[in-house]
Amino acid sequence: MRKMCDMLIINNFxxxxxxxxxxxxxxxxxxxxxxxFGFIGHNGAGKSTTIKAVVGVLEYEEGEILIDGxxxxxxxxECKRIxxxxxxxxxxxxxxxxxxYLNFIADIFGIPATIRETKIKKYADAFEITGNLGDLVxxxxxxxxxxxxxxxxxxxEPKLLVLDxxxxxxxxxxxxxxxxxxxxxxxxxxAIFFSTHAxxxxxxxCNKVAMIHHGKLAFSGTMEDMLKAxxxxxxxxxxxxxxxxx
Amino acid sequence: MNSKEETGRDxxxxxxxxxxxxxxxxxxxxxxxxxxxxxxxxxxxxxxxxHKRNNKIATTAAIIFVLIMVAVYCGGMAYSYAYLGLVNxxxxxxxxxxxxxxxxxxxxxxxxxxxxxxxxxxxxxLPIPVRTIINxxxxxxxxxxxFITFIIMFPMGIVYxxxxxxxxGFYIMWLVGILLTCLIPTTLAAVFGAVITAISSxxxxxxxxxxxxxxxxxxxxxxxxxxxxTSDTGLAxxxxxxxxxxDVEAFSAMAPVISDSLNRMYPxxxxxxxxxxxxNIGSFLLFTGISVGWYILFVFLLSLGxxxxxxxxxxxxxxxxxKMETLRQGxxxxxxxxxxxxxxxxxxxCATNLLIGCVLAVLLAITMLIVGPEKVMKGLEVSDYMFIVxxxxxxxxxxxxxxxxxxAISLALxxxxxxxxxSLPIPPKILYDxxxxxxxxxxxxxxxxxxxxxxxxxxxxxxxxxxxILTPLVFSLFxxxxxxxxxxxxxxxxxxxxxxxxKQSMMSVIGILGGMLLISVCGIIANSGVLPISANMTTFxxxxxxLVFAAVIYLNESNRPIKE
Numbered sequence: 001m002r003k004m005c006d007m008l009i010i011n012n013f014x015x016x017x018x019x020x021x022x023x024x025x026x027x028x029x030x031x032x033x034x035x036x037f038g039f040i041g042h043n044g045a046g047k048s049t050t051i052k053a054v055v056g057v058l059e060y061e062e063g064e065i066l067i068d069g070x071x072x073x074x075x076x077x078e079c080k081r082i083x084x085x086x087x088x089x090x091x092x093x094x095x096x097x098x099x100x101y102l103n104f105i106a107d108i109f110g111i112p113a114t115i116r117e118t119k120i121k122k123y124a125d126a127f128e129i130t131g132n133l134g135d136l137v138x139x140x141x142x143x144x145x146x147x148x149x150x151x152x153x154x155x156x157e158p159k160l161l162v163l164d165x166x167x168x169x170x171x172x173x174x175x176x177x178x179x180x181x182x183x184x185x186x187x188x189x190x191a192i193f194f195s196t197h198a199x200x201x202x203x204x205x206c207n208k209v210a211m212i213h214h215g216k217l218a219f220s221g222t223m224e225d226m227l228k229a230x231x232x233x234x235x236x237x238x239x240x241x242x243x244x245x246x
Numbered sequence: 247m248n249s250k251e252e253t254g255r256d257x258x259x260x261x262x263x264x265x266x267x268x269x270x271x272x273x274x275x276x277x278x279x280x281x282x283x284x285x286x287x288x289x290x291x292x293x294x295x296x297h298k299r300n301n302k303i304a305t306t307a308a309i310i311f312v313l314i315m316v317a318v319y320c321g322g323m324a325y326s327y328a329y330l331g332l333v334n335x336x337x338x339x340x341x342x343x344x345x346x347x348x349x350x351x352x353x354x355x356x357x358x359x360x361x362x363x364x365x366x367x368x369x370x371x372l373p374i375p376v377r378t379i380i381n382x383x384x385x386x387x388x389x390x391x392x393f394i395t396f397i398i399m400f401p402m403g404i405v406y407x408x409x410x411x412x413x414x415g416f417y418i419m420w421l422v423g424i425l426l427t428c429l430i431p432t433t434l435a436a437v438f439g440a441v442i443t444a445i446s447s448x449x450x451x452x453x454x455x456x457x458x459x460x461x462x463x464x465x466x467x468x469x470x471x472x473x474x475x476t477s478d479t480g481l482a483x484x485x486x487x488x489x490x491x492x493d494v495e496a497f498s499a500m501a502p503v504i505s506d507s508l509n510r511m512y513p514x515x516x517x518x519x520x521x522x523x524x525x526n527i528g529s530f531l532l533f534t535g536i537s538v539g540w541y542i543l544f545v546f547l548l549s550l551g552x553x554x555x556x557x558x559x560x561x562x563x564x565x566x567x568x569k570m571e572t573l574r575q576g577x578x579x580x581x582x583x584x585x586x587x588x589x590x591x592x593x594x595x596c597a598t599n600l601l602i603g604c605v606l607a608v609l610l611a612i613t614m615l616i617v618g619p620e621k622v623m624k625g626l627e628v629s630d631y632m633f634i635v636x637x638x639x640x641x642x643x644x645x646x647x648x649x650x651x652x653x654a655i656s657l658a659l660x661x662x663x664x665x666x667x668x669s670l671p672i673p674p675k676i677l678y679d680x681x682x683x684x685x686x687x688x689x690x691x692x693x694x695x696x697x698x699x700x701x702x703x704x705x706x707x708x709x710x711x712x713x714x715i716l717t718p719l720v721f722s723l724f725x726x727x728x729x730x731x732x733x734x735x736x737x738x739x740x741x742x743x744x745x746x747x748x749k750q751s752m753m754s755v756i757g758i759l760g761g762m763l764l765i766s767v768c769g770i771i772a773n774s775g776v777l778p779i780s781a782n783m784t785t786f787x788x789x790x791x792x793l794v795f796a797a798v799i800y801l802n803e804s805n806r807p808i809k810e
Contacts, residue, residue, distance in 0.1 A: 017295075057668045059810060080671035091662040093585060095592040103573055107581030108670050113573050121570050134568030 007191035013063030038206035055085035084153035094138035109156040163194035276382035321401035340402035344395040349431040356439025391428035447558035582680035603649025611699035640717035641769030653729025654757025656681035658737035693718035
């Protein structure tokens with residue numbers, strides 16, 4: 001049953017690619033408002049598949065995904081209006097300049113001019129790329145593209161921010177800036193659902209975590225409960241236990 | 247010389263041989279890798295998704311069917327020449343057709359194929375000599391062109407041989423000739439591509455400069471070839487004035503004129519014909535030498551500046567001096583429209599290939615106005631058919647304008663950015679509308695300008711002028727809407743290079759050639775007198791019909807989900 005503060009509900013979600021075995025097998029989890037939810041698993045565990053289904057990029061047949069009470073399958077536009085997504089390797093429109101790209105995204109979300117100006121300035125300054133916004137995206141490094149993608153994702157203050165490996169390619173300063181932005185968004189009652197391989201970072205950053213192994217959910221709950229339930233101590237130790245006990 | 251020195255020299259020779267063999271293998275390895283990607287061979291072999299595999303099989307079958315039709319058409323054309331007593335012109339004509347098609351298929355491909363290709367950094371970081379890289383990229387273009395030339399020349403050669411019964415020498419020279427024919431135009435196109443790329447790489451807006459230069463080059467080439475091939479013998483003389491039947495003797499008498507035109511238009515054709523038809527081995531060897539020598543010279547010269555050109559192309563100017571300025575809010579439709587327009591204009595491959603029809607239409611309309619239709623008609627000796635020209639001009643404009651079919655490939659052009667379109671809250675209708683608007687931004691003003699210029703120069707009456715304006719507009723709308731229909735069914739996002747999409751995809755072929763064919767058929771029906779109503783009335787009915795078709799397709803497509 002859905003609680004008022006549930007921002008993301010995944011119920012019995014499975015995904016089978018044609019002619020192959022199940023990439024994700026019957027997983028269920030809930031992300032509540034204010035949660036900073038880490039989604040961890042080995043390569044090919046099914047993290048990106050789940051994330052793509054959540055943000056409406058991937059079609060699925062089994063299970064149900066709800067964002068703030070709206071079904072991803074039945075009301076995709078309602079869900080997308082309150083969600084933002086950054087893939088692991090964001091391919092942005094390279095023929096646009098940084099500011100044109102941000103303006104494009106702001107137009108899609110209908111953000112008023114004054115608000116977009118303030119937000120772009122705030123986040124671009126935080127990531128130190130304001131000066132580069134007039135340059136073509138094609139001239140950006142991987143890290144700069146990542147920063148631009150993050151700014152574009154947060155300028156409309158999404159209720160649910162979905163990130164696939166957001167820290168890859170970011171310099172230490174930008175990583176700190178991103179962590180601050182994540183905390184800030186969660187403090188405002190929004191939720192963040194992100195995948196990562198950086199277990200120590202997840203342990204420090206997240207209040208909740210889910211571990212996926214070969215498409216099946218190995219654990220889902222608060223970080224505190226996870227660390228208590230397993231006596232391994234660290235998230236890294238628990239992860240290694242799960243991976244090694246196949 | 248002592249044995250140590252001999253052994254050393256042997257080892258040196260051995261290593262030279264090994265290096266040369268390795269380079270050849272490397273070249274073939276690069277070409278093989280490229281062909282596997284372009285032909286999608288791994289989809290046939292390893293794709294587990296049966297839907298994707300079946301799609302590939304269906305597309306390949308359709309392409310094979312089209313190629314068979316082209317071969318049959320070429321054979322039929324050669325048979326017509328033989329029937330009209332022009333059998334000895336067949337080798338020269340087939341060679342010139344093969345060369346021209348090669349030139350036009352290659353001219354806009356060099357940027358993306360020879361320069362600025364996606365895996366340039368990866369390939370250049372490998373221990374492969376630059377010349378091997380150029381050779382591999384050129385060989386790839388050559389193999390495709392040789393295949394197309396074979397489709398054109400082989401059936402024409404069979405028809406020629408069946409009429410002339412030539413010696414065994416002809417067959418050898420003909421097959422070798424097919425392989426050599428596309429070498430000169432491929433190299434020529436590559437040279438122009440290299441020059442255009444080298445010049446444009448100096449500009450800040452390299453893509454825009456390359457687009458303008460490419461269009462200027464193509465237009466200049468067309469004007470030049472039209473000037474040197476304008477025949478002194480009018481078409482009217484080839485038909486019996488009373489019965490309208492073909493005058494075979496008049497056609498036969500044209501043989502020297504055709505020969506002369508071909509030689510003036512493309513001088514290597516003379517050597518080729520002397521070798522193949524006249525059995526002159528010296529001429530044929532000279533043709534072979536020019537073809538191969540020209541290519542070797544090109545590769546040598548290009549290898550000197552290849553890295554420089556590519557570096558200039560892939561280096562981006564970064565000013566890093568942006569200061570936040572006032573931003574304006576726009577609608578979702580306008581944001582998508584601006585994004586699509588910029589996508590087209592900032593890509594040389596897209597802009598040149600998709601906008602050339604509009605450019606040619608405007609140039610033709612201006613020429614008609616300045617030179618005057620009488621002079622143009624008189625030059626072609628078809629002034630008797632002015633009344634047909636008046637009625638058919640609207641279809642000519644429509645054919646040229648509809649070469650700009652952006653909608654058919656717009657969705658596929660999203661490519662690796664499709665995740666953005668799918669994850670953002672964009673209703674499909676608004677996305678399709680933005681593609682339509684982009685297409686119409688180019689076709690509607692062109693149609694109106696050309697129609698007005700044609701109406702003034704041809705002095706069409708009120709009804710004629712209305713139809714002149716209405717017809718290209720209706721067909722612009724119809725082909726743009728049909729493009730959405732095509733793109734929504736055939737789009738794929740995992741393409742490697744834009745050329746693949748713009749020039750080689752079924753979406754593009756059906757969208758552009760299909761539209762041109764459809765309009766031509768309508769034009770013929772309206773002006774051939776097969777219907778018991780006037781040409782103007784037929785054109786009016788055709789316009790209404792296609793307007794209805796466009797509306798039906800639009801309503802059906804506008805809420806269709808974006809293709810997976």
